[in-house]
Amino acid sequence: MVVVKTVLPDKRHCVIDCQCGKDRKAIIISASGGIATIRCLKCQRFYFNAQLPSPKIELEPPGLETKRIRLPKCLEPTYKAGARDKEKAKIFIMAFTALTKHALPKEYVMAELKAWNEKLDKDIMFTQDELNKLYEKGLTYKFSCRALQKYFFPADWEENDLLKDWCDNCEFRTILKPREKVSEIAEEAMKKVEEERTSKDEAVKELEKELKKDKDGIIRIIEVFPHDEFRKGQIKCLKQMAELIKEHKIVVLNPPTGFGKTAVYLAIAKAMNVPTLIVTPRRDLQEQLNSRYGVPIVMGKRNYVCSLIPSRTCKHAPCNLGVNFVCPRTGRECPFILACEDCPCAECDYANSVKMCIQILKHGGIVCINQGLIRTFARFAKLVILDEAHEIFNTFGGDVRLEFSDDILGEIDGCRGAIEHLKEKARKLEEKFLKTAGNKAKHIEKKLTHIYNEIDRLQNKIDKLLSMRFFPTVRFEKEVKGEKRKYLRVRPDFSYEVTLGMLPKDAKIIVVTATPPKSLKAPIVTAKANIPATKRPIIYHPIAKFTHNELKKEGSKVYDRIADTIAFYFKDFRLFGYTKKAIVHVTSYEHSKEIAQRLCYMFKVLVPDEGNLKDAVDKFLKEDFDMLIAPSIDSGCDFHSKDIALQFITKVPYPDLKDPAIQALKRDRNFDFNSWYVQEAIDKLVQAAGRVCRGSDDYGITIILDRKFEDVYMKNKDKFPDWFKEALIWLPSQTL
Incomplete structure (x- = not known):
C-alpha cells in the first residue's frame, strides 16, 4: 500500500513515493475514511488504496457535481x-x-x-x-x-x-433505446448450446462415399486425430489440408476462434510421420501443447533455473560466455565438456531439453519451440508449423535499432564487437563473484544480469539483421528519452518472407493465423465457426467518432461519452450476472489514462505501464480488478473465462500516423500504403473481437463504440472474415 507523505494545501494534490521516483506530486481523485484513489502526475500510475495521513480528509471525485x-x-x-x-x-x-x-x-x-x-x-x-x-x-x-x-x-x-x-x-437515447436489445443479446449468449460432435467411426463412414484418391491417407489422419470426437467442420478441414500439403510447399490454415486448430495440425503432422517443428511466440501455447497433447517443448532460457548457480536462470548463466568460462564450483576454466565428476551442468534442464528435442526430431517426432530458437532447430525439420504466425512475422520483421552503423553489415560487425567486449567484462565479474559473498555478491549478480540481457539483445538483433538483409526496408528516426535514434524495419508486404527465409528449403510449411498476409501466395484453408454466433455477439453501438479531428473539436466530451457508456453497460452486465470483469481496448496509453481517470472512482481499474503488458494481464486475471484498459491486447492475450465475458473496442485501431515508422512507410513509393493501412486496422479489430469466447462452452460479448467502424465496414465488407460478419449486430439499423 502506498502511503501519502503530505497533502498539499489545496487538498486535491499530495506527495508520494511512486515507482517512478521519490517525492512525486500526485492528484487525489477521491478520498474517504483515510483511504484514497490517487494518480501520479509524473508517470500517470494509479493507486487505489493509498493511505492518507488523516482519516478526516473526505473528497469527491472531480466533476461529480x-x-x-x-x-x-x-x-x-x-x-x-x-x-x-x-x-x-x-x-x-x-x-x-x-x-x-x-x-x-x-x-x-x-x-x-x-x-x-x-x-x-x-x-x-x-x-x-x-x-x-x-x-x-x-x-x-x-x-x-x-x-x-x-x-x-x-x-x-x-x-x-x-x-x-x-x-x-x-444524449441518453443512444444508450437507453438499444438497452433492451442488448440485454436480450446477453441473455441469449448465456444459454447453453449443445455442440455438434462426430465420432471417429462416423467420420470414416462419412468420408468413405466421397473418397476416391488416397483413401488410406485420409483414414490415417482420422485415426491419429488426438481427440475421440470431431468438432463441426474439422473433418472437412483435415481433408482439404491433407490434399493441399501434398501439392504445395506452403498451406495457410485460417481458422475461426474456438475451432480446434491445434488438434487439426497435430493430426496432419502425425499422419505425415516426418520430423515436425511447431514454432509459437507464446509460452502459454507451448504449455498447452505439452500438457494436453504431450508434445515435448523447449522454452526460452529465462524459463529454466541454472543447475550450477540456482539463484540465476539459464539466460544469465556463465556458460553463455562460451568455451572456457570460469566454473564457480571449481574456480577453474571449464572446457564445457562436462569433464568434472558429478558436474551440475549435466543436470541442466535447458541443455537437456535441447538435446532431447533434437534427437526426437532426428527420429521423425514432433517438437514445439519458442520462436527465438528457429535457427537452432529448423535444419532438422521436414514439416514446420507456425502457430499464431502473424505474431512471429511481426517479431522478425519488426523495428531494429541502428547503433553502430547505417549499413546492415556494419551494424552486424558492431554488434559482434560489442558482444565480445561485454563477454570479457562478464568474465572478470564472474571471477569477482567467486571471491565475494552476501550483499556484494548480489550486487555483482545484478550487474551480470544486465550484461547477459544486453548480450542476448545484441545476439537477437544480429539474427534479425541476417534474416532481413535481403528484403526491402524503410529507415526512420524516433526520439526516445530525449535522444534521436535510427531504426530499420522490413516493409510489411515482405515481413512474412523474413521468417520463411529462415526455414529449410525442402520443408513443408503450415502457416496458422486468423489474419494471413494478403501478399502470401499460398492456398488458404478456411472453416466456418463452430461456436454459434449468438454465443459471441459483436454489437456495433456507435457513441462517438473517436478520431484525432473529433478529439480536437469536442475535447473531453468524447472521452466522457465513451467512459459513461462503458460504465453504464458494465454495471448492468455485472448486476445481471453476465460478467464480473471487462476488457477495454484502446489504441494508445494516453487514451487508456483518459478513460481510466473517468472510471477509477467507480471501479477498480488496471492501466498497465508501457512495456509491461504481460505482467499487467497476469495481474488482472489473478487479482480482483474490475477492468483492464490497455492498448495492444488485440493479440497474444486470451481471456478464456466466464468471469471476463465483456469487452469494449473504443476505437478502430488504425496505425498511428504520427509514428515515424508509419510516416516512413507512407513515403515509400513502392509500397501500397493505403491498402495496408486499412487492412492493418481490420486485422487488429478482428483479432480484438476474438479475445473473449474462446471455446464452445464459453460466451463473450464485444461492443464497438467508434462511429468510424461504420465507414470501414461498409467500404471493406469483403475483407472481414465470415465468422465476424455472422456475429455482427447492427444496432443503428435495428434500434435507433
Missing part, C-alpha cells in the same frame, strides 16, 4: 419540481437510480434522492426504508425510453415540437 444532475430532458421537470402522484414518484426514483448508478457511488445517489424526497407533498413522501428498497429495485430496473415516455410525457407528445426535439436530441 455536474455529473450528479445529468438526466434526460423528460425527467428534468420532475427532478426540479417533484412528482404529483406516488406511482410516478416511484418510477422516477427507479429511473434516477438506474441512470446515475454507472456514474455515481450509492451515497451520492441517495443524498440526491433524499433532497428530492423532501420537496414532495407529505402524502407522497417516502420513508428511508422505502427509499432504500426503491434504490435497490432501481439498480436492476430495465427501463427504456418507452417507459419514460409513458410516465413522464403526455399521450400526444409526438405532436409537441419541443418534446419531440427533446427526444430526438437526447
